[in-house]
Amino acid sequence: MTVKDEFEFISKIKPKEIFQDNLLVGIGDDAAIYRPAERMEQVACLDTMVEGIHFLKGLSSPYEIGYKALAINISDIAAMGGIPKYYLISIAIPNSWSEADLYGIYDGLNDIAAHFRIDLIGGDTVGTEDKLVISVTVLGEVEQSKLNLRSNAEPGDVVFTTGFLGDSAAGLSILLNENDKGNTEDETYLINRHKLPSPQVMTGRLITKLDRASLNDISDGLASELYEIAEASNVSIKIDESRIPISSALLNFKESPYEYALYGGEDFELVGTTSRDSWNILKRECEKCSIQITQIGEVVSGEAKVLLTRENETVLLEKSGYNHFKK
Ligand SMILES: Nc1ncnc2c1ncn2[C@@H]1O[C@H](COP(=O)(O)OP(=O)(O)O)[C@@H](O)[C@H]1O
Ligand SMILES: Cc1ncc(C[n+]2csc(CCOP(=O)(O)OP(=O)(O)O)c2C)c(N)n1
Ligand SMILES: [Mg+2]
Ligand SMILES: [Mg+2]
Ligand SMILES: [Mg+2]
Numbered sequence: 001m002t003v004k005d006e007f008e009f010i011s012k013i014k015p016k017e018i019f020q021d022n023l024l025v026g027i028g029d030d031a032a033i034y035r036p037a038e039r040m041e042q043v044a045c046l047d048t049m050v051e052g053i054h055f056l057k058g059l060s061s062p063y064e065i066g067y068k069a070l071a072i073n074i075s076d077i078a079a080m081g082g083i084p085k086y087y088l089i090s091i092a093i094p095n096s097w098s099e100a101d102l103y104g105i106y107d108g109l110n111d112i113a114a115h116f117r118i119d120l121i122g123g124d125t126v127g128t129e130d131k132l133v134i135s136v137t138v139l140g141e142v143e144q145s146k147l148n149l150r151s152n153a154e155p156g157d158v159v160f161t162t163g164f165l166g167d168s169a170a171g172l173s174i175l176l177n178e179n180d181k182g183n184t185e186d187e188t189y190l191i192n193r194h195k196l197p198s199p200q201v202m203t204g205r206l207i208t209k210l211d212r213a214s215l216n217d218i219s220d221g222l223a224s225e226l227y228e229i230a231e232a233s234n235v236s237i238k239i240d241e242s243r244i245p246i247s248s249a250l251l252n253f254k255e256s257p258y259e260y261a262l263y264g265g266e267d268f269e270l271v272g273t274t275s276r277d278s279w280n281i282l283k284r285e286c287e288k289c290s291i292q293i294t295q296i297g298e299v300v301s302g303e304a305k306v307l308l309t310r311e312n313e314t315v316l317l318e319k320s321g322y323n324h325f326k327k
Helices: 006-013 062-079 099-116 167-177 185-195 201-208 222-233 248-253 258-263 276-288
Strands: 023-025 040-050 083-093 119-127 133-143 158-162 213-217 236-240 270-274 293-300 305-310 313-316
Touching: 006 099, 006 119, 040 062, 062 083, 062 099, 062 133, 062 185, 062 201, 062 213, 083 099, 083 201, 099 119, 158 236, 158 276, 167 185, 167 248, 167 258, 185 248, 201 213, 201 270, 201 276, 213 222, 222 236, 222 258, 222 270, 222 305, 270 276, 276 293
Parallel strands: 083 119, 236 305
Antiparallel strands: 040 133, 083 133, 158 270, 158 293, 213 270, 236 293, 305 313
């Protein structure tokens, strides 16, 4: 690794500002200690990004890699309706990465951490011979008995999603396939949707206030996330393709954008279900906060499956999406 001194490196990446009052011991001892808030459940998640699998060094800057590594984890906390509070980083660094690259990664981490007011409380730094690997753990809190589980869907529910879907996959396709990348405003928008996701914490918090909701963040693609909800809840989900929210940039990029929206992944938007009454409340609350949220279908009783209506024809949606071991 190109870091000259592990201890100097750690002292340089130690945050200058602490956001959470309940942090008792941060970076600098054997482990961090924080005091959990009363009447809240603790929520924890970990996702890893691997060079060559989740990003390519030539196509994403260190800043973007750091930013996304934390964003995708905050997104999992959002999918539990939680408030992200603390994070830990494990980073394995090969020789081909310079010290400046590493500080770039931490600049990206710091920016999104400051936005959500979450504190870096620890981690681990090791050298490796091959590719850079960055693992992030995020810890957060959510109100007791208000858990937005994948198993919470019930027949009669409205199926909804936030934001636009498919943009990230289109951005990746531009990055991988086009010689002149990001020449137009649309291309720049799509590439940024891929590199700098916006975890939907505020929407997750609004959903936590509802009586009951099932919720997932979209990392592997809409189809895959819907199947997870259908299987965990043992219900059928019916969606209408024409209701899937597609950005004008994606429409301009691709005549048939739905493949990206259904199977592309890495949107880091939320998809979920809730009762019709709660949906009306949620829609109003989102409108007040200028959050885009769209009904795309409904839950019906029946075996665990996902049905797609396309031009008046209803078909079984292919259970496909990103899978690390099926290429
Ligand atoms: N290697 C592992 N060891 C233990 N638990 C794991 C491992 N990989 C995934 N999990 C757990 O399996 C569940 C599903 O993981 P994953 O599909 O990666 O979720 P997500 O798509 O929301 O990031 C989560 O509860 C996660 O913590
Ligand atoms: C170079 C490159 N190739 C392909 C992809 C696409 N890709 C990689 S991982 C992934 C799915 C999400 O990652 P995963 O590790 O499965 O996240 P999780 O579901 O655990 O949140 C996708 C769509 C990419 N981002 N970069
Ligand atoms: Mg995961
Ligand atoms: Mg998830
Ligand atoms: Mg995830």
